[in-house]
Amino acid sequence: MNDTFLQACRGEKTDYTPIWIMRQAGRYLPQYQKVRGNVTFLELCKTPELCVEVTLQPIDYLGVDAAILFSDILIPLEAMGTTLEFHEGRGPVFPNPITNQADLDKLIIPDPNEHTAFVMETIRLLRQELQVPLIGFAGAPFTCATYLIEGGSSKVFWETKKMMYTCPELFHAMMDKITRTTTLYLQAQAKAGAQALQIFDSWAGVLAPCDFETYALPYVTQIIADLQDSGLPIIYFANNGATLLEMSESTGADVLGLDWRINIGDAVKRLGRTAVQGNLDPFSLLLPKDELKKRIGNIINDARDAHGHIFNLGHGIHQFTPPEQAKAAVEYVHELSCK
Amino acid sequence: MNDTFLQACRGEKTDYTPIWIMRQAGRYLPQYQKVRGNVTFLELCKTPELCVEVTLQPIDYLGVDAAILFSDILIPLEAMGTTLEFHEGRGPVFPNPITNQADLDKLIIPDPNEHTAFVMETIRLLRQELQVPLIGFAGAPFTCATYLIEGGSSKVFWETKKMMYTCPELFHAMMDKITRTTTLYLQAQAKAGAQALQIFDSWAGVLAPCDFETYALPYVTQIIADLQDSGLPIIYFANNGATLLEMSESTGADVLGLDWRINIGDAVKRLGRTAVQGNLDPFSLLLPKDELKKRIGNIINDARDAHGHIFNLGHGIHQFTPPEQAKAAVEYVHELSCK
Numbered sequence A, B: 001m002n003d004t005f006l007q008a009c010r011g012e013k014t015d016y017t018p019i020w021i022m023r024q025a026g027r028y029l030p031q032y033q034k035v036r037g038n039v040t041f042l043e044l045c046k047t048p049e050l051c052v053e054v055t056l057q058p059i060d061y062l063g064v065d066a067a068i069l070f071s072d073i074l075i076p077l078e079a080m081g082t083t084l085e086f087h088e089g090r091g092p093v094f095p096n097p098i099t100n101q102a103d104l105d106k107l108i109i110p111d112p113n114e115h116t117a118f119v120m121e122t123i124r125l126l127r128q129e130l131q132v133p134l135i136g137f138a139g140a141p142f143t144c145a146t147y148l149i150e151g152g153s154s155k156v157f158w159e160t161k162k163m164m165y166t167c168p169e170l171f172h173a174m175m176d177k178i179t180r181t182t183t184l185y186l187q188a189q190a191k192a193g194a195q196a197l198q199i200f201d202s203w204a205g206v207l208a209p210c211d212f213e214t215y216a217l218p219y220v221t222q223i224i225a226d227l228q229d230s231g232l233p234i235i236y237f238a239n240n241g242a243t244l245l246e247m248s249e250s251t252g253a254d255v256l257g258l259d260w261r262i263n264i265g266d267a268v269k270r271l272g273r274t275a276v277q278g279n280l281d282p283f284s285l286l287l288p289k290d291e292l293k294k295r296i297g298n299i300i301n302d303a304r305d306a307h308g309h310i311f312n313l314g315h316g317i318h319q320f321t322p323p324e325q326a327k328a329a330v331e332y333v334h335e336l337s338c339k
Helices: A004-009 A030-036 A041-045 A048-063 A075-079 A101-105 A117-129 A141-151 A159-164 A168-192 A209-226 A242-249 A263-271 A281-287 A289-302 A325-338 B004-008 B030-036 B041-045 B050-062 B075-079 B101-107 B117-129 B141-150 B156-165 B168-192 B207-225 B243-248 B264-268 B283-285 B287-304 B325-336
Strands: A086-087 A092-093 A134-139 A196-201 A234-238 A256-257 A275-280 A308-313 B086-087 B090-093 B132-137 B196-201 B234-238 B255-259 B275-280 B309-313
Touching: A004 A196, A004 A308, A030 A041, A030 A048, A041 A048, A048 A117, A048 A325, A048 B075, A075 A134, A075 A141, A075 A168, A101 A168, A117 A134, A117 A168, A134 A141, A134 A242, A141 A159, A141 A168, A141 A196, A141 A209, A159 A168, A159 A196, A159 A209, A159 B283, A168 A196, A168 A209, A196 A209, A209 A242, A234 A242, A234 A308, A242 A256, A242 A263, A242 B243, A263 A275, A263 A289, A275 A281, A275 A289, A275 B030, A281 A325, A281 B156, A289 A308, A289 A325, A325 B207, B004 B196, B004 B309, B030 B041, B030 B050, B041 B050, B050 B117, B050 B325, B075 B086, B075 B132, B075 B168, B075 B309, B101 B168, B117 B132, B132 B168, B141 B168, B141 B196, B141 B207, B156 B168, B168 B196, B168 B207, B196 B207, B207 B234, B207 B243, B234 B243, B243 B255, B243 B264, B264 B275, B275 B283, B275 B287, B283 B287, B283 B325, B287 B309, B287 B325
Parallel strands: A134 A196, A196 A234, A234 A256, A256 A275, A275 A308, B132 B196, B196 B234, B234 B255, B255 B275, B275 B309
Antiparallel strands: A086 A092, B086 B090
């Protein structure tokens, strides 16, 4: 068992810098496209055998040091009783967005082992196959809330902020319900066998720091506190969160994910004994190999004083990335960080 | 003549904090919608009398301390010989994006007084009407380049980064051509009567700091150096640029625009004798008046050590904002900052 990733999460010295890649099981891989060609995205998410297959695809090919459960952050929101659709080219759609207390009251706090049994089964099956640690995950409450309020993806999050600013009680009640759902969901993942848990706050970066502090931070902090019993390392990734770094650390996360907009060395200087994960611009996988290698070396060097560094991209790998470039990146990380 | 805005740009003490609002002449105003109902957006941009009318609309109504020329950052790109269209609901479209050297060679460096004469005429007419300073503007070269390369707006800027990473000579040649165009364009605005110049780098924040330094910063710096002769204050607004602040200051800009994602006090601490402009989240104009006032007071207080503070939103005002909330914000800024 390769547990370099878990060592780095705990801030322990490692023989080399471990790496995994956000969305490493995904559309840039022809073998993923093949599986996906036969089923819808939601069918894929709900079929443990297929989830296992696509989760495993990149592990040997890329040579990464961790696997991440194949699923979607919106799965537990559907389990709350919402209608979730994925439209090609448009992304996720919630046709009945939450606009008032009555809408919110209709949502349940689902039993994760009942309503998302397929996720827990995927985790159990994966643990029988994997020689690297398995990361479970969920969306952070703020990010989940934006989808429920906007009815899908958004560019400017007008409806979300409108609710925050004009109906704060409703907003906080929704956050509370999502938070309780997310805690149970992640606790169930831990029990099913996940060995680390990542909380994706994809849209945290649209908030002013004072709003992040009021409307998002307390809920993430609550979840992480409630996960302490699991003993698992928790990774919190507040995308576009350069100005939220100190508050993100205050959540008690063991590892902070960093997007590519911040110099990783600058981030390390601002943190205490929290490990960091990141942060190559996913698109720089397009660089000629010698320049890609140099850039990876710069990140490893910039992160040399970190209390644990897990190499990753600063965001999910783009669907048009040549897989061999991702494979090369993994090799460079291992080669350049080898002690 | 109210020149509080210009004093703040120069870092001089002012009797109160001046304010203007990005996109203050825009769709949230019914009187703007009325003008716009009779012409296309491009027709409006090219008709000096109408540009003057909509530029003036918010000045008295809101009570702001500066006017900004009504135009669009893409106007000089069209003058370079590109085809520019505005499609309702989709935004700007360049149907023939730049993909190679031959595409780039077709673009000219236009004489701003000939190809964008309507802009200069608008400035001259406005100066006869205004009792507050007039801000001219242009897009920063990187931001302009993204539109030419992507063929319009983008979410992830794949084509732009692909060109940066795989065809850097072509990218730099394009940046050079846009830079020369922009310098001439802003110099002509200065000569026509603009009293300050803002450079909008709306998409700077999608770049990793190392890429901003290589692919964007040198060109902004060149423009600002070439504008020194004008004697006008230069405002550089790198949107989502919290991690680019020190580099942004190195451009020599007199004022740095700040988006809402950074605490303005934190920004001030990181800067030397550069003034700041910002940075209320545009959507917080939806807050109840007492909370809006409190939030404005916090920003004024946080910016108290700035070498000049111009209040503004952290981004353009949203089209669904109630105009009376914007008017109230202006009053609060004046009231709360009054010495």
